[in-house]
Amino acid sequence: MGETEKRIETHRIRCLSKMKMFLMAITCAYVAKTLSGAYMNSMLTQIERQFNIPTSLVGFINGSFEIGNLLLIIFVSYFGTKLHRPIVIGVGCAVMGLGCFLEALPHFLMDRYEYESTVSVSGNLSSNSFLCVENGTQMVGPTHDPSECVKEVRSFMWVYVLVGNIIRGVGETPIMPLGISYIEDFAKSENSPLYIGIIETGAVIGPLIGLLLASFCANVYVDTGSVNTDDLTITPTDTRWVGAWWFGFLICAGVNVLTAIPFFFLPKTLPKEGLEDNPDIIKSSKEEKQTEDVKKQQRGITKDFLPFMKSLSCNPVYMLFIVLSVMEFNAFVNMFSFMPKYMEQQYGKSTSEAIFLIGIYNLPPICFGYIAGGLLMKKFKITVKQAAHIGFWLTLSEYLLYFLCFLMTCDNSSVAGLTTSYEGIPKDLYVGNNIFADCNKDCNCPATIWDPVCGDNGLSYMSACLAGCESSIGTGINMVFENCSCIQPPGNFSAVLGLCKKGHECSMMLQYFLIVSAISSFIYSLAAIPGYMVLLRCISSEEKSLGVGLHAFCTRIFAGIPAPIYFGALIDSTCLQWGTLKCGEPGACRFYDSIYFRYIYLGLPAALRGLSIFPAIWILVLLRNRRLPGETAPPGTELETKDTEKQNELKDVHQNSKISNDDELKTKL
Template identity: 80%
Template sequence: MSILNFFLGNLLLIIFVSYFGTKLHRPIMIGVGCAIMGLGCFLISLPHFLMDRYEYESTVSVSSNFSSSSFLCMENRTETSRPTQDPSECVKEVKSFIWVYVLVGNIIRGMGETPIMPLGISYIEDFSKSENSPMYIGFIETGTIIGPLIGLLLASFCANIYVDTGSVNTDDLTITPTDTRWVGAWWFGFLICAGVNVLTAIPFFFLPKTLPKEGLEDNPDIIKNDKEEKHRAEIKKERQSITKDFLPFMKSLSGNPIYMLFILISVLQFNAFVNMFSFMPKYLEQQYGKSTSEAIFLIGIYNLPPICIGYIVGGLMMKKFKITVKQAAHVACWLSILEYLLYFLTFLMTCDNSPVAGITASYEGIQQDLSVGYDVLADCNKVCNCPTKIWDPVCGDNGLSYMSACLAGCEASVGTGLTMVFKNCSCIQTSGNASAVLGLCYKGYTCSMMLQYFLILSTISSFIYSLAAIPGYMVLLRCIKPEEKSLGVGLHTFCTRVFAGIPAPIYFGALVDSTCLHWGTLKCGKPGACRIYDATNFRHIYLGLPAGIRGASFLPAFLTLILLRKRHLPGESDSTGTELADAKATEHENECKDGCQNPKVPKAGELKTKL
């Protein structure tokens, strides 16, 4: 939901900022955007300080009014689960408007992010050599990955800290970060981001509105004349009408087949990317048994650094070999296909479902058909009168997990908090005194090795995919006219977020939820978050759907390569900074021959000597 709100705020302004921002002071616009993002992050963190403490569903909660043994197997007892919630408190909870802070904060954050990429890219493109532009953009795209890398490391740190740390005694907790009921200190990261965004905004207010074209620094006369001509042209243009060429630009972009095909490719690729990146932590949790903190940390370490390196290498490769736009299109396409083929190896790196009695396995430990359904009650626990909806898993000595200590048939407990051990468990069929501990059972060494293979392949794929990103992005920048560049980048961003960023998490999340095997229960009896998924179906959706979407994106990619063969792109006529300087110097020289007196023109003898 936060992603949708962010994109909503971004979409409200993206096209207009991309167009009108070029008429204004672009660095100041970017600085204002950073400051606004800081305000949005601060608003998002406020609910933590305004709402009550988090209470997770549990039969062993220290805040409950049960006796020390009321959550264990006891005969002739009425079924109880938690203290009955006061109906007035449930009504109060429903009417709470704390979520408005998150909604408004994300919308404001999206608005602040709007000018950064379109205006930043156009600012660099306008004042850099065409041969250096890919390298500069590569460094910028690298920065867009370094930021999330630091953010993921920060999120991993925060996710490992309990949400109400400082307000509760964490020694009394009966859950760990690996438990699906765990909630980390999500608010702490937003406070840090708020401060960082405000500090980042400061340097942009000191950047000039325009810069001398790279390559012309050694010719002050040309720089001075260029500045005066551009200043007069800008004033004249602003006086005429600031919106005069907006509709013609839009018409020109929509009639550009290369540009429209590139948008279609981006929409399809972004659909797959958003789905995979958004749900990757949950996939690592459910498939390989990792905690949220560990999953976020692994993503940051294994995926983002290769992307940074790929962006830099891609930009340097464009500069080193002077790759043309048409060659860049081929490089981007074939590298993407290579990475796409490697992607299918991830289907082999699988783990089985966690064996949970009554859900994914029988009480004898035999994996059962999930389509038939399950029954959490068995002969060994029918007399216990256990709650059947509360998720409070324990791991038995037999390697089988149970939904609760009561459903495992345990009659006694020793210790408190995470050190609690349950004894005399009738459903745990082992020799001797059967016992259980809190949490799901470990998935095993084989599953851990599969995770390592998955992460290594993900690292290689991320590098290859990012290596193709900068050549592909240069096709976007060079297939449109220079005066349409900022608007073109903004429209491209608008389309990818309307047709991918917003709908992708919705339909993908709905498909993932369809694989849920057991839903949690909130305080007022409403269904909560999913506690355990069918790992097999989850894997098919998580890996299969993006594969199909990405496969479809190669059809317009091949059509683009065909159209590029005989099409002349606006970016192909761009001169390098040195060529532009020579042209300007020649033009200036010719004007002086026709009548102007230039005291700096050397005499014939001096010219011969220099030659």
């Protein structure tokens, strides 16, 4: 008896440790995949400037991850359950590492980054061609030579980033559906929400690390080590600045490869958690599983694919949940992808500062929200219908709070000739820019090059030449321009490099915006786990993996891919000044109309989320009178019920035999 108990205890510890090992491994995989994903989203602005491409094309590069993902998502979700799921996940992590390496490759194949400038980088005062010289010949500006455009072919190196992102999407495919289905198959029903909450917490820790890494890399010049940074005439707050975007991708590649290793040592299946100490149940479950495997082999691996798809498509709660998710994903993909650019244009922050603030203010509340949501589901044993109501009301309250962001705004930067006149009077936009004025009409300045300076009068100018500056002192970023004819009193006719900073009031608006976004992030993430449990429990267990995969497929094809593209095109429509390539062709946008940018960035997600309220209400109505699969046979009790039934049958047989023996004894007497 003692040996049997010892064997059972050893088996229980071994099984529990493997379950915990898988939970730890899949959490690390989530950390790795979201680390690289968050880093990629944060580096979109840097990639846009490095390759001089519009925001719409950057959105397409960002959406290419979803293209790679949807190529395999349904097949992996369905056929992955027939294969060795941990090994498939491990292979996916390794493929993600390869994709990250390809994304960093263009840096090593291109020449050094050159930004447009009218200022002499070396500070050679013998050449004042970048200043206002009356009746002089301007030496700087686009050449309009087609041969220069041929040299700019290096800008097509963004294709490597595109392909790498597609491969990264292919590698990420098996992690979510197979990891969640593995947890659902072998974890206790009451532990499943907590485990998923832990996994989702890993999906928040990853972006936190990714954003901190991106903040560091964005603050380091892209060609640091190969150029003298003291000669630079731009700072991280300048829209021409490009950080060391490639360095973080190399780190992401190494992390993804390392997380792949543990999955190759995990078993294909595990006993149901909590039932490992009952050898009879383990034996019966193994026999049932072997019988099911034989049946599946006899049926063929694909014969139940179409019935499963038909069952899912005829499930109104599941289909409405997909519609709801597509609308929500359209809103949040856009907001998260372009949030650094929004904070940079709206509040005058550098990309590095914006990314750091997002990581500090938004991700910790999301992490706490996921953990709290999982614990609440476990502690109070919330049913699916209750979870649906909790998710709906929390999301609705967060949506109403979101509208406060429309009040936390800053005015456009005052740039002479673009947003204001040279006298400092705000002008009506999109009616034609008056770049030249009486104070600079004889300077022969280039009208397309963006090299802003800030005058002592608090007004910014597109270049020192357009400010009418005739001389300069100092070198690099410390250069000061003097005798500027366009800078009127109360200034002293001098200017420095860079746009004028926005005032204290704008900084306060940024703080309010970050506080509201932090509260909103916590409330929304608190509703995420109950909402996700509605998805998992509205479909039967055998359809679960395919259902999760189909849900991910729909959100990617209808939200993940098109959303960054059309959102980037809308953002491009607010551009007031484009960068210029050497051949005169437009490059990346340098200056946006922050007011219209705000309308698009905040207004479009608000409209999409408002529409998502209708399918959410419909789901609540359907759940009121609908019996879900988990309610007919409560999850996690199936084996226990069978064991109880067997024990009752043995009791009945024992009682019947006892009654028959008593009858025989009475008869004999």
